[in-house]
Amino acid sequence: MARRRPGTLFPLEIEILECGIALQSSDGDFYGFALAKALAGRADGKGLTAHGTLYKALARMTDAGLLDAVWEDAALAEAAGRPRRRLYTVSGEGVRAHQAATAGAPAAAPSGLAAFA
Amino acid sequence: MSVAPVSAAPAAAGTVRAWCEWYTRGLPEPLAAERRDEVASDLHEHAAWAAEQGIAERDLGRGIRLRMLGGALADLSWRRQQLRAHETAEATALRRNARGGLPVLAYTLALLVLVASGGVVLRVLLGTGPGSAAFHAQGAASAVLALAASACALALMARRRTRWVGALWAIVAVYCLLRYGTKALVHASATSSQLVYSAAAWDTFGKLLIVGLTLFFLGMAVRWAPSRREMDRGVRAVARASTHVSAQASRVGEPLAVSREAVGG
Structure with missing residues (x-):
């Protein structure tokens, strides 16, 4: 498994933050499969992200404070006739980490980012 | 849900x-x-x-x-x-103990190879002797080599810095003992030859044992191999020691040079 330097993001995590920020600006939040579709739409010829890769990354980023996650209200999901979704939003720390990563500079908040090193 | x-x-x-x-x-x-x-x-x-x-x-x-x-x-x-x-604290302790068990297994196996090699050497030398028709020279030499290699392996494995070399020596011992040493035993001992010829899979079993033990000791050698940092530290220590020795040597040579000049003058 690839090891990261403290305060850096994996390419997949940068893409997740980019897509997540775009999705939440239009829908307010996003869920796993919506994110997989958005990630697939960005890359040429790339399929949907594998379950394990996607949900492992989401869990790691949630633990690191880059994403916030809540479960959808079960009644709403039941009314829509589907299993409930886990809804994600990019946190303020996630936005800062994304800005730092895309600017090519190390992230400015080592206390938060150290959590996922 | x-x-x-x-x-x-x-x-x-x-x-x-x-x-x-x-x-x-x-x-x-x-x-x-x-x-x-x-x-x-x-x-x-x-x-x-x-x-x-x-x-x-x-x-x-x-x-x-x-x-x-x-x-x-x-x-x-x-x-x-x-x-x-x-995981619980007990599970963590159990996992760490299990890790510590591998070196113990390596020492035990190396000791077993030493004892087995010693046994083969004694049996062959006491039972047949170099003059006997049943004496298998190549096998006996291999058993002696296995005995020496396993003794070296155990000695090297006793020191933290050299234990990875010891694991490599154990591979030599295993190969010499199982591949050739056992042949000397088969020639020297009727019981051993009966056992070998009665079981058709003995040869395959021996080869599998060699491969298994070789992989095990190779794994231990990799596990015990010093890291690059430790190697660098060792190289620096050697360089420091050689600088120190040359400085000492030149200091010893100084009075000799003076006295030679004095003699020349």
């Missing part, structure tokens, strides 16, 4: 659910249920999206299976991380 059934590509979805059940087993139930629910939601959304796009059920099934296979290693890695994060 339990995993909801998915109408499209039920076989593929069932495979993913079964896989998810398998890699979440033994994890704390809330954590396992969250992962199962998230995967169930994904499968449902995937099927709904495929229906919207007019994707054939067969293609959907293949897509679902590919997503499962592509993430299988990440699933296992996630499981390992979660098990580590949630």
